[in-house]
């Protein structure tokens with residue numbers, strides 16, 4: 514029993530070390546518009562473009578597609594702690610998730626659709642938002658070892 518627990522811990526550690534990057538390669542709005550942006554790259558990867566609104570300001574936000582990396586590019590400045598809203602830059606549909614709130618701060622969350630693979634949710638509070646982007650049902654995603662990287666295959 515003790516041996517088996519130890520084995521589990523060891524294999525978990527090695528998996529964590531192998532996961533260098535997990536990138537979103539396809540993200541849609543709930544109506545099916547493609548949100549990936551080839552014109553603005555972050556770390557050489559296509560960013561995810563959403564429309565961001567804060568009070569009377571609005572602009573585009575380019576989300577870093579790499580998990581664990583938060584080099585988002587925003588056209589508008591939002592103070593930390595403020596809550597923003599996201600919508601689709603193509604069809605205007607709100608990306609707010611009406612059924613869930615942030616588990617950390619209970620602010621609204623946004624959801625992006627990953628076709629056939631689930632969805633990504635994140636907090637809409639600036640600052641908190643930076644830390645809660647995550648894949649729901651991660652197990653459903655197919656992982657492939659690509660040289661020394663593991664990428665999400667969409």
Ligand SMILES: [Zn+2]
Nearest residue numbers: 542546601604
């Ligand atoms: Zn749309």
Ligand SMILES: [Zn+2]
Nearest residue numbers: 615618636641
């Ligand atoms: Zn939050």
